[in-house]
Amino acid sequence: MSSAIIAEIPVIDLGPFGDGDAPGAAEVAAAFDRACRDLGFVVVVGHGVPQAVIDAAHRSARAFFDLDLATRERYAAPPGGFVGYRGLGAEGLSYSLDQEAAPDFKETYTVGRIDRGDEPYFTSQLGRMYMPDPTWPAEVPEFAASWAEFYRQMDRVAWRLMRAFATALALPREFFDDKIDRNISCLRALNYPHPSTPPQPGQLRAGAHTDYGSLTLLSMADAPGGLEVQRDDGSWAPVRVPADAFVMNVGDLMAQWTNDRWRSSMHRVTNPPPDAIGDTRRQSLAFFHQPNYDAEVIPLASCCGPANPPKYARTTSGEHLFMKMTKAKNLNV
Template sequence: MSTPDIPLIDIAAWRSGDAEQRQALAVRLDAAMQDSGFFLVSGHGIDPGLLADIRAAAKRFFGLPAEQKEPYRTRVGGRGWLAKGAEANAFYGEAADASKADLKESLTLGRDFSTGDPEIDEEWFLPNVWPAEVPELERLSTVFMDQARALYDDLLTVLATALGLPEGYFRERAQRSPHTYNINRYPALTETGAAQEGQYRVAPHTDWGMLTILDRQPGYGGLQVQTRDGEWADAPYVEGALTINIADMLARWTGDRWRSTRHRVLPPPAEAPSEELISLIMFMEADMDQVVRPLDPPIGGGAVYAPVLAADYFRERAAAATV
């Protein structure tokens, strides 16, 4: 089995480095994006204590009786609580199996922003639904989302540099973009019972948008990445580092020079029946009125896709994942 190239990138070195250091980092990232589509980021400046506090607050929400969470219930793509069984991820173009829905529950939130376009704002910038029972979650999560957004800007700059584009190429096309912030709870085996054959905490899939910024906890039932030869490998974990992957829209934009890689979260493990994990996930997008056309070679990889409006693309993907 091949080993996926998933490097550790120190973003602080980009923020403070000279032109030579920045170029070396961008070249390294380009190689990883062609191989695995994943990398780790250290030096991001997001306080691990903040992340721990978010998890503690989220755990209090998830621990509420079902009837107290019910008023917050939403659909995939909405804002609020997604109960276990509400979402079934699958690889793009393959039908999701609703009978094997993902073994997770989520609190899904988003960017508090107005583009000034009423149609875009009404669909993509819905009001957040913060649980009144855990009032501190809004304050803590808002700080995290703002810091992750700043990191996103830096990462888009690095990625544009890696392609030899102007530094602001991607960043300027994502300033009015939504993001989705998911707090995913992966319950223990003692709660879910044994998974069905082919059922996962999150089924094999690719993400939809530009970049995903993930703060995860290590565990037996953790993240795996599909290698180029079709096998599955455990994603590396470095304490304090965030896991980043490019998603389908960015891969499409590069004409598949870069790889949006299938990944999955393993089902609750028999080896640790009490293992419960909470992931904090930021799905970062392009502007919804942005038309995405593959970059021409030699910058792009040569794959041919019809131009697509970002909003149309996301509507299709959200509908496919809904149970």
């Protein structure tokens, strides 16, 4: 396990954890506990996702965003839905700050859960709401296959991370298994174009926000104007990672599950500096891991005690997500 630091973000090698039964599992879990108590951000290496799978998903996303706007808009997310395309300025992230914010200078494409069964959990009205049919742009023939494979690989990484989380929280390593086996996670591509005009006052590529769910995994291409995480003193630490690593951060649901033992930290994507040379276009792929919609979430006993009583009432993953989406006044995760 590496003790290296990239812009203050610890680097943790997931490889020695295995599926939670490897000799180095306890050490890896302890490293995650320290990191999640601190900034709640980790650079994950040794995740096992082939670079070819990562590259293929990025190529497909870039090919989609290279299509003309009229074509992209044919795949627009339906009213009240979250799968499909959203154009520049379609959202701001003021919901985390409870204040108005300039629209984000980004465009996105999102798909929900890839593999679904035919039982009521998936086919019911509630199931269809959280797991709508994915939309695949026909103009990019390789899009569906490359994204489906990347989604499954990221789902596997998230499953291993949740086992590491369970170990770190003094729970049986399988504790989260039956709470995420039918998860309602989504995969989103984020395209930050090269700006042709100065940003609006207060406008960023992505405004300061926290994420909703259990954890987020991010694969990002480096370019001027990038991801930053907020420190305790309010300042911002830039996050730089190699192309074969993922950024992992704790989401609001996991912070609540751990009774705020772990942190869901504010983060943002900044604009390229005015003196940046050349094309500053930036692209990221984010896997937003969200447990089964009926998974019960109450503060874990291992995170509570006489001096730290439970801070949160019982909820479910789905109820928590719906509350967050309603607060944001959209259903776009």
